[in-house]
Amino acid sequence: MAKERTIVSPVPFPETKPFWEAAAQGKLLLRHCTACGETYFYPRMICPFCFSDKTEWREAAGTGTIYSLSVTRRAEVPYAIAYVTLAEGPTMMTNIVDCDLDAIAIGQKVKLVFKPSEDGQAVPMFTPA
Ligand SMILES: [Zn+2]
Numbered sequence: 755m756a757k758e759r760t761i762v763s764p765v766p767f768p769e770t771k772p773f774w775e776a777a778a779q780g781k782l783l784l785r786h787c788t789a790c791g792e793t794y795f796y797p798r799m800i801c802p803f804c805f806s807d808k809t810e811w812r813e814a815a816g817t818g819t820i821y822s823l824s825v826t827r828r829a830e831v832p833y834a835i836a837y838v839t840l841a842e843g844p845t846m847m848t849n850i851v852d853c854d855l856d857a858i859a860i861g862q863k864v865k866l867v868f869k870p871s872e873d874g875q876a877v878p879m880f881t882p883a
Pocket of ligand 1: 787788789790791792801802803804805806
């Protein structure tokens, strides 16, 4: 089996604690603004579009498309960092994992997976759908 890359543990802040708790249960949460209707990532209490505080958590479907991609091969364990545009609209920076790094491309459909960080926190990542 290929060596797994060490994933640095995220530091949960009060604002993102529910996000990481949901991740531990295999769910990706997004923040939705009920004032303007936008859904956004990274999660924060104040809507970045209209500055309303009328925001709530919504579970993402876990599907998306690779918007941009950067493969780092000169590392102990090569890895791919990508911006993935989620089905709900927001784009998130993430890793593309469990695949041939030479076979992934911009525009490719991906789906959500979770990988444990150093301290066991599940971190949302994506793999080809
Ligand atoms: Zn808003």
